[in-house]
Amino acid sequence: MEQVQCMIDWIEDHLKGRFSLDELSDYMGYSPYYYSFKFHQVTGVSIKRYILLRRLYLSTEDLSKNKRIIDVAFTYGYSSQEAYSRAFKRVFGINPGQYQMKKVPVQSIVKLTTYKNGAGSTMNVSRKIEVNKVKNERSDLFDKNILHIMNGQLMYDEFKTNKLLGDADYAPFNEAMCVNKTTEEILNHTFIRTRADGHNESEESYMDKVIVPLHDLFNKEYTCIVLWFGEDMFCQMNVLTVLSYLEQTKYKGKVFLNSFREDEFKVNQTELTLGHYHLTYKETMIHHVLPSNELMPIMYQAIKIYLDMLKAENEVVKYIRKNKDLPTKQLIQTLFHLFPTIGYGDSQYIELINKIK
Secondary structure (H helix, E strand, O other): OHHHHHHHHHHHHOOOOOOOHHHHHHHHOOOHHHHHHHHHHHHOOOHHHHHHHHHHHHHHHHHHOOOOHHHHHHHOOOOOHHHHHHHHHHHHOOOHHHHHHHOOOOOOOOOOOOOOOOOOOOOOHHHHHHHHHHHHHOHHHHOOOEEEEEOOHHHHHHHHHOOOOOOOEEEEOOOOOOOOOOOOOOOOHHHHHHHHHHOOOOHHHHHHHHHHHHHHHHHOOOOEEEEEEEOOHHHHHHHHHHHHHHHHOOOOOEEEEEEEEOOEEEEEEEEEOOOOHHHHHHHHHHOOOOOOOOOOHHHHHHHHHHHHHOOOOOHHHHHHHHOOOOOHHHHHHHHHHHOOOOOOOHHHHHHHHHHHO
8 A cells, every 4th residue: 555655646746747657667666567556456547547637637727727738738748739639638528728718627536545534525614615605606596496406315405404505496316327227208207117127116215215306396497407416427427317307398597517526525616508418318328328519528527437337347346356355344435435536325336346246
């Protein structure tokens, strides 16, 4: 663990500018094969992939400050603007120029650590301060004719208990759309039957958990809907499903996405334009192919992760197989820590672990 953390710390100090992995080898005193093997064994990601993702994520901060793209490319070790732009688009789905113009959110790719910081996910003062900040900036999005849809019952209960949304209506979306089969039509009877079967529960139980809490969405007219969802794959596939449903029902109001990272509740608000999400939903979740339309980077990144997770030998499965002798509870905590952009909960990881064990 300490060896790998030393590698990570060295890499983080050398992300700007060009360096070779031979330099890391000299620093660590091990062969490139050995340290690459250890890095992947402990973190679940290859060392080259980690460097690529960290550099590209940090480069978005420079782009947000309107630095010249060619200067950003050279800063992060690319030999040309073209090479940087190709890598950027493969990861985020748009090129650096488009990102600079639109300032759309991307998934946070934070520095890895080989230890757990013990941070909890309970409501705290910082969350309340952040919601109040959003409310002060856009008080019109907290009126009575606004519906806020939260990602899951826990978040809904936290916000309701702390009365964070004022007079606005709000409801939880209690699904995990990144697992099990789905249908083209959303939230109708066929959808309910298919999703209930996938979750191994009765239709009545599914209705009580998922459909009943969305009563206001079905029965009231709103001028605006605000979605509160994390930036990880689990949350973004839920976002895609909700947006697809809104298109199916020909919703005409405004839609905003308040995206955030679970471990650092900083809200990034983006106004969305409906029109292509149902097609994206069908391409991704029915046909399992990359979307043909341009998307927000966080959703594009989430879809790539979703499609990767459908593979029998994805990175998570490989990691579980290598560490299957660990106690299930310890393995789940490690998976939470190493794969934050996936966003799986206990139940999804337990199912994977049981299959492999």
